[in-house]
Amino acid sequence: MPRYKLTLEYDGGPFVGWQRQDNGLSVQGALEQAALRYTGETVTAHAAGRTDAGVHAYGQVAHIDLRRADPARKVREALNAHLRPHPVAVVEAEEVDDTFHARFSAVERSYVYRILNRRAPAVLEAGKVWWVPQPLDADAMHAAGQELVGQHDFTSFRAAECQANSPVKSIDELVVSRQGEHVEMFVRARSFLHHQVRNIIGTLSLVGLGRWSRDDVRRALEARNRAKAGPTAPPTGLYFRAVRYEDAATLTTPPAAESAP
Amino acid sequence: MPRYKLTLEYDGGPFVGWQRQDNGLSVQGALEQAALRYTGETVTAHAAGRTDAGVHAYGQVAHIDLRRADPARKVREALNAHLRPHPVAVVEAEEVDDTFHARFSAVERSYVYRILNRRAPAVLEAGKVWWVPQPLDADAMHAAGQELVGQHDFTSFRAAECQANSPVKSIDELVVSRQGEHVEMFVRARSFLHHQVRNIIGTLSLVGLGRWSRDDVRRALEARNRAKAGPTAPPTGLYFRAVRYEDAATLTTPPAAESAP
Numbered sequence: 239m240p241r242y243k244l245t246l247e248y249d250g251g252p253f254v255g256w257q258r259q260d261n262g263l264s265v266q267g268a269l270e271q272a273a274l275r276y277t278g279e280t281v282t283a284h285a286a287g288r289t290d291a292g293v294h295a296y297g298q299v300a301h302i303d304l305r306r307a308d309p310a311r312k313v314r315e316a317l318n319a320h321l322r323p324h325p326v327a328v329v330e331a332e333e334v335d336d337t338f339h340a341r342f343s344a345v346e347r348s349y350v351y352r353i354l355n356r357r358a359p360a361v362l363e364a365g366k367v368w369w370v371p372q373p374l375d376a377d378a379m380h381a382a383g384q385e386l387v388g389q390h391d392f393t394s395f396r397a398a399e400c401q402a403n404s405p406v407k408s409i410d411e412l413v414v415s416r417q418g419e420h421v422e423m424f425v426r427a428r429s430f431l432h433h434q435v436r437n438i439i440g441t442l443s444l445v446g447l448g449r450w451s452r453d454d455v456r457r458a459l460e461a462r463n464r465a466k467a468g469p470t471a472p473p474t475g476l477y478f479r480a481v482r483y484e485d486a487a488t489l490t491t492p493p494a495a496e497s498a499p
Numbered sequence: 500m501p502r503y504k505l506t507l508e509y510d511g512g513p514f515v516g517w518q519r520q521d522n523g524l525s526v527q528g529a530l531e532q533a534a535l536r537y538t539g540e541t542v543t544a545h546a547a548g549r550t551d552a553g554v555h556a557y558g559q560v561a562h563i564d565l566r567r568a569d570p571a572r573k574v575r576e577a578l579n580a581h582l583r584p585h586p587v588a589v590v591e592a593e594e595v596d597d598t599f600h601a602r603f604s605a606v607e608r609s610y611v612y613r614i615l616n617r618r619a620p621a622v623l624e625a626g627k628v629w630w631v632p633q634p635l636d637a638d639a640m641h642a643a644g645q646e647l648v649g650q651h652d653f654t655s656f657r658a659a660e661c662q663a664n665s666p667v668k669s670i671d672e673l674v675v676s677r678q679g680e681h682v683e684m685f686v687r688a689r690s691f692l693h694h695q696v697r698n699i700i701g702t703l704s705l706v707g708l709g710r711w712s713r714d715d716v717r718r719a720l721e722a723r724n725r726a727k728a729g730p731t732a733p734p735t736g737l738y739f740r741a742v743r744y745e746d747a748a749t750l751t752t753p754p755a756a757e758s759a760p
Contacts, residue, residue, distance in 0.1 A: 247619065247622045247623055248622055249623050314618065318619055318620060322620070325622045325623075325625055327620050327621075328619060329617070356590070358508065358575070358589060360588075361508045361510055361588045362509075362555060
């Protein structure tokens with residue numbers, strides 16, 4: 239039974255999040271429904287990261303098993319046809335070995351958080367950024383963010399409902415930079431705690447506004463107390479960017495030659 | 500009576516276009532309504548370019564006259580507060596001499612047209628691009644586009660309902676380039692005919708798909724017959740980018756010092 243690795247882009251706005259829930263449409267549900275319409279099979283989709291309601295993705299990775307053995311290219315086209323009108327698309331599909339697991343084979347995940355930092359509210363990017371009208375010092379945010387790089391107990395940056403066994407995580411890279419009216423944070427780690435990225439950017443925004451120092455961020459981390467760190471930033475600015483897998487696990491067959499870009 | 504030059508960003512999606520109409524909400528109407536709520540004055544807003552339904556802007560310029568003489572910064576903030584929830588915002592406001600006219604003082608306008616060129620449909624950019632799933636040769640589009648640079652009779656690229664006195668226009672620059680999955684066209688001219696940009700990109704897309712040659716574009720131009728050029732591209736990919744004014748006309752007072760970015 240062929241396994242397909244699917245790279246997904248979605249607008250998190252109308253979804254209750256990745257995970258199937260009773261209270262609304264999930265990305266997982268939309269994908270599984272598209273697979274059902276396409277093949278008549280009831281499948282379970284597994285994702286690298288279970289994004290929250292409102293969180294976007296341009297490089298989420300999921301896998302599904304299909305009894306019907308179609309070329310990966312056809313799977314991508316058919317799923318995209320059946321995913322409409324939901325704002326989720328299969329950007330890439332490839333057939334992988336059944337030892338590949340979108341979640342458990344992942345060795346690194348990365349997120350981008352986008353802030354629109356100007357007086358005028360978001361218009362063309364409404365729902366796709368966090369609008370912060372007060373000026374932010376991106377360099378100060380970057381410097382303070384370096385306190386969080388490395389292995390730490392991230393209890394102060396963890397949602398109460400987080401289900402991870404341990405609050406200890408290792409952030410491999412965290413970069414905050416300004417691009418014109420935008421302040422962007424890029425962050426990568428093997429894995430993240432629930433709300434970790436949004437709590438980090440919410441805390442660093444206090445630094446950007448000049449209310450907190452780099453030392454305040456270090457003290458918040460050391461406190462191991464969620465109440466000591468900054469607010470949870472809104473989901474609208476958060477993008478699941480990419481997943482890295484051990485090369486051996488991802489590919490059993492070379493990607494099909496394609497005429498399309 | 501102070502005159503204010505307003506730089507506007509808007510998502511054209513929900514609007515019937517710039518111009519006030521009976522059949523729905525226009526950008527002009529939204530702006531005039533916001534001014535009325537703010538000052539109690541009935542004003543007329545004049546824009547550099549009357550964009551069609553669905554066409555976006557990040558640098559449209561309009562002007563309004565207000566009896567109430569508030570600092571430009573306050574005018575911007577108040578209009579933005581009253582423009583909600585419509586997807587239009589005043590990005591910049593400045594007080595200008597009453598010889599300034601957003602439309603008649605403009606000496607150059609520029610547009611950007613964005614194509615998403617990949618197999619998967621637009622998701623995060625839905626309604627903000629033209630999705631072309633077949634591969635486009637951006638270099639060939641750029642080369643063919645050079646046939647249109649300079650002064651020409653653009654009858655072949657003009658909408659039937661165009662109200663301009665003459666079909667002769669002068670395109671000063673036209674650049675088509677690929678940025679990853681996107682193909683973008685930048686074009687600037689003193690002024691444009693109705694649908695001219697969308698008819699140009701629709702025609703160049705035939706070149707990008709390999710169906711037309713550069714010579715075909717030249718022949719379409721020379722035919723002076725709308726039926727001889729390519730299709731009108733959808734409004735979703737079109738952005739009114741910027742307007743240039745003679746320096747003397749724009750500023751009577753230096754821009755106010757601002758702490759915001």
